[in-house]
Amino acid sequence: MTSLAHWQQRAAELKIEGRAFIDGAYVDAKSGATRATVNPADGVEIAQIASCGPEDAELAVQVARRTYESGVWSEMAPAERKKVLVRFADLIEQNLEEIALLESIDAGKPISDTLHVDVPSAVNTIRWNGEAIDKVYDEIAPTAEHELGLVTRMALGVVVAIVPWNFPLSTTAWKLGPSLAAGNSVILKPASNTPLTAIRLAGLAKEAGLPDGVLNVLPGPGGSLGSALALHMDVDCLTFTGSTEVGKTLTEYSGQSNLKRTFLELGGKSPNIVFADADLDKAAEAAALAIYYNQGETCTAGSRLLVEKSIADEFIAKVKAAAAVFKPGHPQDPATRMGALIDAAQLRTVEHYVAKGLEEGGELVCGGKTSAVADGGHYYEPTIIRNVKNSDTIAQEEIFGPVLAVIEFDGEDEAVQIANDSIYGLAAGIWTNNFGRAHRMAKKVRAGSVWVNNYFGGDITVPFGGFKQSGNGRDKSLHALDKYSELKSSWFDLS
Incomplete structure (x- = not known):
């Protein structure tokens, strides 16, 4: 290396x-x-x-x-x-x-x-x-x-x-x-x-x-x-x-x-939906990748993490541990997993949304501040905010930064309702080991790309684009x- x-x-x-x-x-x-x-x-x-x-x-x-x-x-x-x-x-x-x-x-x-x-x-x-x-x-x-x-x-x-x-x-x-x-x-x-x-x-x-x-x-x-x-x-x-x-x-x-x-x-505000019967370790690593890859500056970022209530505490702890891998670093360092935001204006945008999320009742799990990697650079820590309502600003508006909003749900019907309650419909992730549920959810969630038990799946052979205002x-x-x-x-x- x-x-x-x-x-x-x-x-x-x-x-x-x-x-x-x-x-x-x-x-x-x-x-x-x-x-x-x-x-x-x-x-x-x-x-x-x-x-x-x-x-x-x-x-x-x-x-x-x-x-x-x-x-x-x-x-x-x-x-x-x-x-x-x-x-x-x-x-x-x-x-x-x-x-x-x-x-x-x-x-x-x-x-x-x-x-x-x-x-x-x-x-x-x-x-x-x-x-x-x-x-x-x-x-x-x-x-x-x-x-x-x-x-x-x-x-x-x-x-x-x-x-x-x-x-x-x-x-x-x-x-x-x-x-x-x-x-x-x-x-x-x-x-x-x-x-x-x-x-x-x-x-x-x-x-x-x-x-x-x-x-x-x-x-x-x-x-x-x-x-x-x-x-x-x-x-x-x-x-x-x-x-x-x-x-x-x-x-x-x-x-x-x-x-x-x-x-x-x-744009997108993609839901990443995790059921209790999923492989939680695999899903947690993917959930971190889904939001922190490319500094969160990704239209398909899994910026809304929907977690079944019965596993919320356990799963959020796993995602927090996985987020640590994405500690900001200099982009030209081969060991870096998350680089710099594009400019100072984007950094201010991320700061604004984090403040708004906490003001509206969200609870900061980790991150929430800038990172001093290099003078003059624009770095922000991987951030998780839980206790978010889907009507909250950070659940409805695209942030384009490393900020994960966690929303809890009970059952398939509520998960679908929350997932589709957005002006966007670009992508979605679904995590479950229930074969029937996987198919039902993939059909019901309105998004151009639906990834089941993976995130960012696909290659040049499948089309990419969105529903609604995506x-x-x-x-x-x-x-x-x-x-x-x-x-x-x-x-x-x-x-």
């Missing part, structure tokens, strides 16, 4: 590209404006990044449209697109350590996670979509002998992908894999505070053979740049992962412009290809 000093030295030696990527080349923002990206671990500036605006959005859309209409990518044989995407995945894999380090210093994520989870996941996503595209067939309708009905899948055109700061690389791969495989031209707007891996990937895509103009990367603020892209009349599709509030605004922009296809993966559409699996495709029906009279 390498050391903190090793990774800090590697970080100091990085040659960081901070420009936008348009039409196959790295370029400055037209205004010349830049914005600092800062390491959440210590508050130190990493690099100055191009701060693109509406004029850059206009150029990128023109380039993407021209490239799409040229057919250089959209009309390329699927087997040839596959080769390029597989090479793209290979190049990401070959640059594993560099990309993992960029993700760690930019987002505050533990280097052990970016090395072993984030980058391998991105590689697998892009490779899988590349391999899949020449295996997805069009259809022939069952017609009369003198007629022929064809159903063909066509690329949408120009896709804008806006990705979040909590999983910049993984989410980017979820968008790029199927949208590029389907033949679209893509404009990628990374979160303004985590642009590094997106910018780096653009160069690797070109090296892999992706034609110029097919992938364009615009770092910049969501307010001016994001709205310019979302309102543009020549953008065919907008895919977004982020907050529910922003998702609603982007949906309005679609209606105000050209009704561009818009699909969203938004969004619409789906990332991952062959279903994602549908979101980036149009179906055309062609009817031929053969008589």
